[in-house]
Amino acid sequence: xxxxxxxxxxxxxxxxxxxxxxxxxxxxxxxxxxxxxxxxxxxxxxxxxxxxxxxxxxxxxxxxxxxxxxxxxxxxxxxxxxxxxxxxxxxxxxxxxxxxxxxxxxxxxxxxxxxxxxxxxxxxxxxxxxxxxxxxxxxxxxxxxxxxxxxxxxxxxxxxxxxxxxxxxxxxxxxxxxxxxxxxxxxxxxxxxxxxxxxxxxxxxxxxxxxxxxxxxxxxxxxxxxxxxxxxxxxxxxxxxxxxxxxxxxxxxxxxxxxxxxx
Amino acid sequence: xxxxxxxxxxxxxxxxxxxxxxxxxxxxxxxxxxxxxxxxxxxxxxxxxxxxxxxxxxxxxxxxxxxxxxxxxxxxxxxxxxxxxxxxxxxxxxxxxxxxxxxxxxxxxxxxxxxxxxxxxxxxxxxxxxxxxxxxxxxxxxxxxxxxxxxxxxxxxxxxxxxxxxxxxxxxxxxxxxxxxxxxxxxxxxxxxxxxxxxxxxxxxxxxxxxxxxxxxxxxxxxxxxxxxxxxxxxxxxxxxxxxxxxxxxxxxxxxxxxxxxx
Numbered sequence: 001x002x003x004x005x006x007x008x009x010x011x012x013x014x015x016x017x018x019x020x021x022x023x024x025x026x027x028x029x030x031x032x033x034x035x036x037x038x039x040x041x042x043x044x045x046x047x048x049x050x051x052x053x054x055x056x057x058x059x060x061x062x063x064x065x066x067x068x069x070x071x072x073x074x075x076x077x078x079x080x081x082x083x084x085x086x087x088x089x090x091x092x093x094x095x096x097x098x099x100x101x102x103x104x105x106x107x108x109x110x111x112x113x114x115x116x117x118x119x120x121x122x123x124x125x126x127x128x129x130x131x132x133x134x135x136x137x138x139x140x141x142x143x144x145x146x147x148x149x150x151x152x153x154x155x156x157x158x159x160x161x162x163x164x165x166x167x168x169x170x171x172x173x174x175x176x177x178x179x180x181x182x183x184x185x186x187x188x189x190x191x192x193x194x195x196x197x198x199x200x201x202x203x204x205x206x207x208x209x210x211x212x213x214x215x216x217x218x219x220x221x222x223x224x225x226x227x228x229x230x231x232x233x234x235x236x237x238x239x240x241x242x243x244x245x246x247x248x249x250x251x252x253x254x255x256x257x258x259x260x261x262x263x
Numbered sequence: 264x265x266x267x268x269x270x271x272x273x274x275x276x277x278x279x280x281x282x283x284x285x286x287x288x289x290x291x292x293x294x295x296x297x298x299x300x301x302x303x304x305x306x307x308x309x310x311x312x313x314x315x316x317x318x319x320x321x322x323x324x325x326x327x328x329x330x331x332x333x334x335x336x337x338x339x340x341x342x343x344x345x346x347x348x349x350x351x352x353x354x355x356x357x358x359x360x361x362x363x364x365x366x367x368x369x370x371x372x373x374x375x376x377x378x379x380x381x382x383x384x385x386x387x388x389x390x391x392x393x394x395x396x397x398x399x400x401x402x403x404x405x406x407x408x409x410x411x412x413x414x415x416x417x418x419x420x421x422x423x424x425x426x427x428x429x430x431x432x433x434x435x436x437x438x439x440x441x442x443x444x445x446x447x448x449x450x451x452x453x454x455x456x457x458x459x460x461x462x463x464x465x466x467x468x469x470x471x472x473x474x475x476x477x478x479x480x481x482x483x484x485x486x487x488x489x490x491x492x493x494x495x496x497x498x499x500x501x502x503x504x505x506x507x508x509x510x511x512x513x514x515x516x517x518x519x520x521x522x523x524x525x526x
Contacts (some may be wrong), residue, residue: 035348057473057521059322113499114463200377210320258320
């Protein structure tokens, strides 16, 4: 049986380099489809036609609000090399460009070289985190994901405001679909912004301008551990840095986005 | 008098959206023009034709080696909004695409909103750092920059290997040209990779696949403080995260690149 995420990010090549997609409302946050979901649709079209199977770096610029319904992805091969390919995609809806994605791809099973990781591995066990999507009434996506977040990292929900712009915990798809390299593009933009833990942040809407995800390894099956933090909210603009580990404790992705508090 | 950096990144619009540039060898690292220098040329063409003066986020994919000489930048306006514009540029040399840059622009003097920065400010004073470019014989660029690096952060030069993948210190242009928002794209990719401090790294050549720079404020005149670190070298691939502060201690840019150790 096809998983919900695979069904809802499926693309069909209808002409050379042109893919048809169908954006569903099942991954909405409020009225808008989640940005990671949209970026995964574009990245799926990018990987569909190449011998390089894995996204290594995926940058998406969010241009306009998408809405559920038909969309097209136009894919341009920028460079096709031995180890890497660079590809660009535009997600088009009703003739308007919704987002633009540029990615470099390769094969994560074939890379080799020295390893030296000083990033701390997951700090909290599965048991130490708390089940439940923050504010499930706001998000269709809450029915698609199982989430266990670290205590105190959704402090805005009960107005306590930890004043620490961090948020994270364990996450997986509700229907049991295992994470893969492609889905990390989705997981890197699916949790609420950690900056909501600051009391000076009045809005709940923090639109992303640009999101870059570095996929570093294919994840093992099971839960992912995700941690996001903002270290510089500056005049309404902020980065959100994310790290994703798989169930074996391997770092599988790093992400950074530039976002702004809604005016 | 035009500064060296401005003279060497100048672009001239020769047709709508098409700019002529001249890549000099004055910013070479070894035989190759520095990536930040090339990215600045593309970003200058991007900002040349817009009412939004400042780059907010600049992502560059490095596709092929550039060489000194004539080049062209082809600029496409992707979206032109009230607060932001998104623009793409391709640097072309001898008919081949050298790099592709996508940027979102705005006006850094007009943004407003809450500020909350927990990133630690510069750790070392100017006096605590040591003058001199690492390995000046390798780099034409060493004549263009004044650098004072933190003790122990270029440990590969005397084979001691600190095993800490960090590098940073104070930096400015030799001819006194003050930093501006545009030049931060250059400064974010101008120092050697911090991963050279690890003894398992045998190569000195660490080519960048993708570089993203978030410009957060226009810098004040004077020295910049720059700090770069790699926390995950994984099977030869690595991120390098950078932070740039201006002479008043304000965070002015954050950068991240995906690179790989040369095979």
